[in-house]
Amino acid sequence: MRLLVVEDDKDLNRQIVRALEQSGYAVDRAFDGEEGCHLGETEPYDAVVLDIGLPKKDGVTILEEWRAAGRDMPVLILTARDRWSDKVQGFDAGADDYVSKPFHMEEVLARIRALLRRATGHATNEIVCGAVRLDTKAGRVVVDGAPVKLTSHEYRLLAYLMHHSGRVVSRSEIIEHLYDQDFDRDSNTVEVFVGRLRKKLGVDLIQTVRGLGYMAAASAKDAGEKR
Amino acid sequence: MRLPIGSIRSIAARLFLTAAAMSLVVLLIASILLTAYYRSEAEEVFERRLDVYLRAIVADVSESGQEGRTGPGQLGDPQFELPGSGWYWQITRLDDKSHEIKASRSLFAGMLPKLSDLGVPAEVGGFRRGYALGPDGRRLRIVERVIDVGDVGIYLVQVAGSGEEMEEQIGRFRFALIVAFGALAIALAIGAAFQVRFGLRPLRQLQRELASIRRGERERIMGNYPSEVAPLADELNLLISANRDILERARTQVGNLAHALKTPLSVIVNEADAAPGQLAQKVQEQAQIMRDQISFYLDRARAAARGGALGAATPVAPSIDALLRAFSKIYGDTGVIFSGGADPLLRFLGERQDLEEMIGNLLDNAGKWAKSRVTIDVSVDSGETASRPALRVIIDDDGPGLAPHLRATATQRGRRLDETKPGSGLGLSIVVDLAAAYGGSLQLNDSPSGGLRAELQLPGF
Numbered sequence: 223m224r225l226l227v228v229e230d231d232k233d234l235n236r237q238i239v240r241a242l243e244q245s246g247y248a249v250d251r252a253f254d255g256e257e258g259c260h261l262g263e264t265e266p267y268d269a270v271v272l273d274i275g276l277p278k279k280d281g282v283t284i285l286e287e288w289r290a291a292g293r294d295m296p297v298l299i300l301t302a303r304d305r306w307s308d309k310v311q312g313f314d315a316g317a318d319d320y321v322s323k324p325f326h327m328e329e330v331l332a333r334i335r336a337l338l339r340r341a342t343g344h345a346t347n348e349i350v351c352g353a354v355r356l357d358t359k360a361g362r363v364v365v366d367g368a369p370v371k372l373t374s375h376e377y378r379l380l381a382y383l384m385h386h387s388g389r390v391v392s393r394s395e396i397i398e399h400l401y402d403q404d405f406d407r408d409s410n411t412v413e414v415f416v417g418r419l420r421k422k423l424g425v426d427l428i429q430t431v432r433g434l435g436y437m438a439a440a441s442a443k444d445a446g447e448k449r
Numbered sequence: 450m451r452l453p454i455g456s457i458r459s460i461a462a463r464l465f466l467t468a469a470a471m472s473l474v475v476l477l478i479a480s481i482l483l484t485a486y487y488r489s490e491a492e493e494v495f496e497r498r499l500d501v502y503l504r505a506i507v508a509d510v511s512e513s514g515q516e517g518r519t520g521p522g523q524l525g526d527p528q529f530e531l532p533g534s535g536w537y538w539q540i541t542r543l544d545d546k547s548h549e550i551k552a553s554r555s556l557f558a559g560m561l562p563k564l565s566d567l568g569v570p571a572e573v574g575g576f577r578r579g580y581a582l583g584p585d586g587r588r589l590r591i592v593e594r595v596i597d598v599g600d601v602g603i604y605l606v607q608v609a610g611s612g613e614e615m616e617e618q619i620g621r622f623r624f625a626l627i628v629a630f631g632a633l634a635i636a637l638a639i640g641a642a643f644q645v646r647f648g649l650r651p652l653r654q655l656q657r658e659l660a661s662i663r664r665g666e667r668e669r670i671m672g673n674y675p676s677e678v679a680p681l682a683d684e685l686n687l688l689i690s691a692n693r694d695i696l697e698r699a700r701t702q703v704g705n706l707a708h709a710l711k712t713p714l715s716v717i718v719n720e721a722d723a724a725p726g727q728l729a730q731k732v733q734e735q736a737q738i739m740r741d742q743i744s745f746y747l748d749r750a751r752a753a754a755r756g757g758a759l760g761a762a763t764p765v766a767p768s769i770d771a772l773l774r775a776f777s778k779i780y781g782d783t784g785v786i787f788s789g790g791a792d793p794l795l796r797f798l799g800e801r802q803d804l805e806e807m808i809g810n811l812l813d814n815a816g817k818w819a820k821s822r823v824t825i826d827v828s829v830d831s832g833e834t835a836s837r838p839a840l841r842v843i844i845d846d847d848g849p850g851l852a853p854h855l856r857a858t859a860t861q862r863g864r865r866l867d868e869t870k871p872g873s874g875l876g877l878s879i880v881v882d883l884a885a886a887y888g889g890s891l892q893l894n895d896s897p898s899g900g901l902r903a904e905l906q907l908p909g910f
Contacts, residue, residue, distance in 0.1 A: 233716040237723075275708070302708035306772065306809025307802040313775035320779075323711035324740055327719050340782050 223338060223382055224248040224399045226265070228258030228281070229273040229300065238271060241327045242334070246361050246377045248402045255279025262288050266398045267295050269337050271330065274301040274312060282315045289316035296337035298330065335359060342385040349384045351438050353425050356384050365423050372422060375400070379415050383428060383438035392435035460652075461645045468641035476630045480623075487622050491615050496578075499592045502526075502608040506538055510606060511598050529553040533585050535611030537561060543595065544603040559584025561607050564593050580612075587611050651678045655685075662689060703750040707743045714739055748879075751802075752886060762796040765827055765840065765909070768805050772812060773825070780816045787812065789825035797840055798908040799887050807880045811844045811891075811903045814877060818848030819900060829910065839889070840909035846900040856893040880905070 225247045229235040235251055242249045250265065252258035255276035262270055262284065274281035281299060288297070296318040301308060304322035312320055318340075319333050335347060335358050347359040355364040363370045363380060372380065378400050383391060396412050416428055416436060429437050457463050528536035532555055539552040539561045550560070561584070564577040571577050575594050583589040593607040651674050658670045669689060670682045718736045721729040769791050776787045797804045808825070815823040823846045830841040851859060860877045880903075881891050889907040896902035 231712045231716065234712055234719075237716060237719045241719075275712075302711040305802055305806050306775075306813075307805040310768075310771045310775050310805060310809070313778055314771055318778055323708075324714035324718050324736065326722055328722075336782060 223268045223378065223385070224250070224266070224402065225334065226250045226252065226258065226261055226267045226270045228252045228255070228262075228270065228276065228284070230254055230276050231273075237327065238330060241331060242271075243374075245331055245334075246374055246381060247334075248378060248400055250402045255281070255284055259284040259287060261403075262293060262295075263291055265403070266395075268341070268399060269295055269334055270297045271334065272297050272299050272317075274299055274303065274308075282311060285312070285315040285317060296341045298333050298337060300325070300330075332359075338385065344385070349387070351384050351387050351427055354380075354384070354423060354427050356381060363423075365425060370422055372419070375411075376415055376419055376422070379412070380419055380423075380438075383436060387438040390431045390434045390437045395435070461649055464645045464648070465638075465641055468644070469638055472634060472637040472641070476634055480626050480630050483626060484619070484623055488619050491619055495590065495610065495612070495615050496592075499590065499608050499610055502538065503592050503594060503606060506540065506606050506608065507594060507596050510540060510596060510601075510604055513601075529555050531555050532557040535585075535587060535589075535613060537583070537589070537607075537609045539607045539609075541605040541607070542602050543605055556584070561589070561591060561609050563605065563607070564591055565595075565605075581609075583609060583611070587613065651675055655682060659685070700750045704747060707747045707750075710739070710743055714743075748882075752882075762798055762909075763801040763804055764793065765791040765795040765797050765804065766793045768801055769808060769825060769827065772805060772809055775809075776812050776816060776823075783816075785816050785819045785821060785823060787816070787823045787825075791825075791827035795827055795829065795840060796909050798910075803883050803887070804907075807883050807905060807907075808842060808844070810877065810880050811842075811905065815844050815846035815848070815901070815903065819846035820848055822847050822898065824898070830906065840905075840907045842905040842907065844903045844905075845896040845898050847896070847898045848900040850895060850900045851893060859893065860891060 223246075225242055227235060227238050227242065227249060228251075229238060230253050232253065235253060239249045239251050250261060250267070252261050255278040258272065258276065259279055261267075272281045272285065276284070281301075285297060285299070297316065299312045299317045299320045300323060301312060301320055302323045309320050318337055321329050321333055339347065339358065347357060349356045349358065353366045356362075357364070358381065361377065363372055363377070379396065382396065382399055393412050400412075416430075420426070420428055427438055429439060431437055457466065526536065528534045529538060530553070534555045537553050537556040539550065539556060541563075542549040552560070562581045564579045564581065565571075567579065567581060569577045569579040575596075577591075577593045579591060580588055581591050588611070589609040590612055591607055591609040593605060595603065595605050597603045651672075654672055655670065655674065655678060658667070658672055661667050662669070669686045672682070674682045714736055717732060721732040721736070769789070773787050773789070780787065812823060812825065823844065825845075826843045828841050828843075830839045860881045877891070884891050884905060884907065887908055889905065892904045892906075894902040894904060
């Protein structure tokens with residue numbers, strides 16, 4: 223899952239990015255409205271944390287431009303103005319949720335999890351594909367009741383595939399959504415991580431769809447049929 | 450010397466007193482001049498009359514000398530026949546030792562004093578004129594002339610008239626003048642008073658308008674003023690709007706400051722979250738106090754801004770629609786459905802932000818407790834309790850509801866009945882405060898759908 227954080231306060235930006243990265247997301251950052259608007263228009267983010275009061279271009283304008291351009295990723299707005307009239311303005315511009323400043327980081331994390339879940343059609347923090355259970359809140363993976371230790375990149379890959387289970391995900395899409403801008407992208411690494419995940423999980427969850435990419439089976443039955 | 454009028458504080462009194470003083474002076478001078486003129490006219494008429502009589506007697510004496518008559522017969526004026534009438538003539542022969550005297554009957558036994566004896570100098574033509582005390586003790590105007598009728602003799606012809614009649618006439622004139630001028634003075638005073646009232650009316654109107662602006666009944670001076678006051682009214686309007694701008698800027702800056710503080714406060718809170726310990730705990734505590742202070746002063750600034758919001762009418766329907774859209778997103782994954790709306794004609798008498806704040810908080814509260822549905826309905830209440838038409842906003846949820854004895858505490862500031870539900874606990878108390886600021890109210894009741902019904906009464910139509 224790749225996220226964008228647009229916040230002009232350097233410290234707050236750093237805190238949010240750090241918290242999101244610790245939760246297993248790939249995160250890009252922007253410090254002003256123009257940069258943030260550009261990134262949101264050109265990069266495929268799974269969700270955006272957007273401050274409303276930004277230099278150069280304010281959050282509401284950015285949001286309106288994104289929506290007008292057909293960018294429909296979930297957007298969480300951060301706002302110091304916490305009156306309902308301010309929030310309503312944000313929602314009408316196309317926001318999906320809001321967090322009022324000052325906030326605790328857990329609040330932002332919980333809202334982002336909920337937005338990602340909603341965007342991919344999952345009802346709870348726990349995504350189940352056959353024997354594999356992914357707890358997005360705790361960042362844990364359990365296979366047949368036994369916890370599995372994953373590195374952050376392995377976790378990101380698994381989480382992305384499981385959020386979009388039942389759908390073929392191309393290699394380039396994985397790269398775009400797993401790594402932040404500055405990451406040195408090499409398509410071979412995806413194959414390496416898929417191989418490691420298969421080994422660690424011990425079940426045939428991730429299928430290779432030749433020429434197209436990978437898919438996490440929605441249920442054990444699907445997985446079985448493909449086998 | 451400073452005029453006492455300078456110390457009079459009222460413009461009306463100044464104008465009235467100066468007008469009164471001016472007319473008094475003008476009337477006084479006019480009456481003095483008029484009386485003097487009238488007197489000189491009257492004296493001239495009197496003098497001419499004496500001259501006419503004198504000339505008639507002189508002519509008569511000349512003729513009587515030639516005709517062998519002595520003394521004038523009739524002067525045509527019965528005044529000369531009545532004894533002591535004040536009109537006399539007297540002819541005295543000067544060339545004869547006998548000093549024969551002829552006189553009008555009115556002179557009776559008396560004699561007129563001779564001006565030549567009194568040392569009155571003669572005018573051109575031998576006339577002498579002057580005042581002298583007559584035999585009847587009255588002051589007389591005497592005209593005399595010496596005529597030489599050749600062999601008939603030399604005579605001193607005198608005609609005298611009492612000025613009393615003239616003085617009476619002048620007196621009557623003066624009385625009439627005083628009465629007329631007195632009436633005129635009163636009329637002028639009334640006129641001046643009316644003029645002052647009429648002239649100063651725009652100022653009183655301006656004063657009333659300013660007072661109603663101060664009471665918040667209107668925003669600016671709107672009356673149509675005469676050209677002298679209009680610039681003042683314009684300047685006052687500019688001053689009022691400048692003042693309002695300054696206030697608005699101050700409030701905006703308070704708001705900006707408060708909002709700007711929230712970002713660093715977020716940073717502090719999150720740093721403290723990340724580093725547990727005594728210091729972090731202290732920081733959290735103090736950050737919470739700062740947070741409370743910020744929201745307290747923001748509320749104050751908003752409440753102050755509300756003072757100037759009179760007369761604003763906000764359509765209800767767009768606000769409710771926007772809120773329902775927002776809540777459908779916020780509660781999208783909880784399965785709670787928000788529905789309802791308002792008639793597009795309904796108006797709330799107040800600011801949109803305040804309406805949205807009240808309804809937003811009530812919807813949020815309902816959404817936290819509802820099992821599946823929250824409905825909102827707005828109607829106009831012109832019932833017996835409301836003296837003027839009021840809006841009634843009803844928000845129902847199908848949650849667990851609230852026991853009657855807990856409803857009062859639910860609306861208190863900072864009170865949260867269930868600490869497990871998210872929120873600052875200020876929601877309902879903000880609604881109560883805002884509604885009260887608009888002269889409305891919030892009531893909590895049982896909802897027909899099983900949960901809580903929040904009923905908001907607000908000014909509107």
